[in-house]
Amino acid sequence: MLKKSSLIIVLLCGLMLATPVSAASSESSNLSIEEIKEQITTIALKYDIPPEIMKAIAFVETGYSQFKSDGSPNVSDDGGIGIMQVTPTDIDLPVDEEKLKTDMVYNIEVAAQVLNRKWELSYLPEINDRDRSVLENWYFAVMAYNGLSKTNDPNLNPTTAYQERVYNRMEGSSLIYWSEDLFEFPTFDIRYEDGSSKMKFAEGKHYTTNTITRSQQMYKLGDxxxxxxxxxxxxxxxxxxxxxxxxxxxxxxxxxxxxxxxxxxxxxxxxxxxxxxxxxxxxxxxxxxxxxxxxxxMFEDSNDDKRAAALAFMALNGYATGYPNGNFGSFDRIKREHVAVILDNILDLDMPSDYQMEADDVNVVNPYFNQLAKVEYNGLLGAGGMLRPKELLTRAQMAQVMSTSFAAYYEKPTTNHTFKDQQAIWNPEAVNLIYYNDVTVADPFQPNEDITRSQFAIFLYRTMVNY
Missing domain, CATH: 2.30.30.40 (SH3 Domains)
Structure with a gap:
């Protein structure tokens, strides 16, 4: 795949939208880039095609040009017409050839129909679960849109095959990147009959990709x-x-x-x-x-967007859930037994099957008995024969829990901060660790103050998320 380092600079410098050109352009001139992409997106969504794919095809085919610079229709030497280079002789659709040349919207709509027909071809291999919103799943349909000739064989032409160029364009222009190369496709079983340059595929072939990338341009109002x-x-x-x-x-x-x-x-x-x-x-x-x-x-008691982010992070990952009334219990003070549950949800704690809890203040009927046993075994929630499950967690205790449970997430402090209430802090090393790593920013620290469920979520968020 193409490298993005130089492209990203261009992308990030071009975020603002220009004032759109009037749609009342003559029939022999191109609309503005913005207007063209609006039409492509509208038609792509109409046909349940990811707009990223249709736009990438339009760019690879013609650079978004229905007409040439002299105003004449954009027709290629091999008969491809207009912005999407629709070739009437190569498609099984009745079309108005003149309209393909002069009407950009019609050209895009026919192209969407062609791409959908390629999606339905029974002799093409299937990818993943054929979810139409997953970009990888369109690989063979995009290949077939241009043709199943040897030039598009990714095994022979990994950088110049048509569909590879479309996915390269999509990856960079739509900012769909996570690593040096996002889209990872397996090696495909492609064959040729004697003397033929047309690709053949084993019957019933199914592939699974290492990446699953959903369209980020198919959202609807209210999503x-x-x-x-x-x-x-x-x-x-x-x-x-x-x-x-x-x-x-x-x-x-x-x-x-x-x-x-x-x-x-x-x-x-x-x-x-x-x-x-x-x-x-x-x-x-x-x-x-x-x-x-x-x-x-989403929770009714998020109160601000940063708190909402921390609560969503907890809920999305199954670390903690809200109440049936739609609240997270943001401002409810958190009990130590509930901390045990959250720690186990996050860390998936191990414990020998025959482990016997040492604490004598945890009743065997406690619904969180197993999680409390795990945190005790792993030394994450106190020692000395008591876990005090029903007690509330204080800020100092939170610092101790975080510094012990998530040590791998933190940088070793190179400085020691002196808090205004330093003398009241019984575990200054743990408190300094989380302060140095921006888990807490409060000074005075107020070590004996109880923390709430949302505060604990924020401490966890600041520990685990790159924000």
Whole structure:
């Protein structure tokens, strides 16, 4: 796949949208890039095709050009017509050839129909579960859109095959990247009959990819999404004309889609901007950072977007859940036995099957008996023959639990902070560790103050998430 280092600079510098050109262009001139991509997205969604794929095809085929610079229709030497290079002789669809040349919207719509027919071809191998929202699943349909000739054999032409170029474009222009190369496809079993350059596939072949990448441009009004973690906090823009950033949203911040997507005017950017709302967040976020969420990660008592992010992180990963009334219990003080449950959920603690709990203050009928035994065995929640399961967790105890349970997450302090209430802290080493690592920022530290469920979630979030 193509390297992104130089491309990303261009992408990030072109975030603002320009004022769109009037749609009343003559029939022999191209619309603005923004308007073209709006049409592609609308038609792609109509046919249940990821817009990322349709836009990447349009760019690879013609660089988004329905017409040439002299105003004549964009027709290739091999008969491909218009922005999507539809070739009437190669498709099993009745089409108006003149309209393919002069009507960009018609050209895109026919192309979507062609791509859908390629998706349905029974002799093409299947990929994963054929979920239409997964970008990898369209690999063979994209290949077939251009043709099953030897030139598109990824085993022979891994960088120049048509579908490889489409996926390269999609990866960079839609900011769909996680590592040096995102899309990882297996080696395909491709054969040729004597004297033929047309690819053949073993019957009933099914492949599973190492990556599953869902479209980030198929969200609908009212959908719940959340910020992903790959780049830390993400910019929220109040509008797309000025392009200024009002705030940064933490990873896992849950948001609601409240408007249809806006396209970028940049030729290099194929991602869209969604208008979103959170607890107080209200603005636009690039689609590349939005993952599909659900109501289960949104809580009525989040109170602010950072707290909402921490609670969503806990819920999404199954570390802690809320109450049936839709609240997380954000401001309920947390008991030590509940801390034991959360630690076990996160760390999946081991314990010998014949381990006998030493603490004498945990009743065998306690619903969290097993989790309490695990934290005792692993030395995470105190010692001395008592676990005090019904007691509330204090800030100092929280520091001890965090420094012991998540030591691998923390950098070793090179300085010692002296708190205003230093004399009241019985475990200064543990408190200094979490302060140095920005898990807590409070000074005075107030070691004897009880913490709430949402505060514990925030401490865990600051420990485990790159924000």
């Amino acid at each position: 719940i999404v959340f910020i992903d973690e790959r780049d830390g906090s993400v910019s929220l823009r109040p509008d797309l004309v000025q392009g200024q950033v009002t705030t940064k949203l933490w990873p896992y911040t849950p948001l609601e889609i409240v408007a249809t997507p806006k396209e970028s005017s940049s030729l290099e950017n194929d991602f869209v901007y969604y208008k979103v709302k959170g607890v107080s967040a209200d603005g636009y976020v690039a689609s590349a950072y939005l993952n599909k969420g659900s109501e289960t990660m």
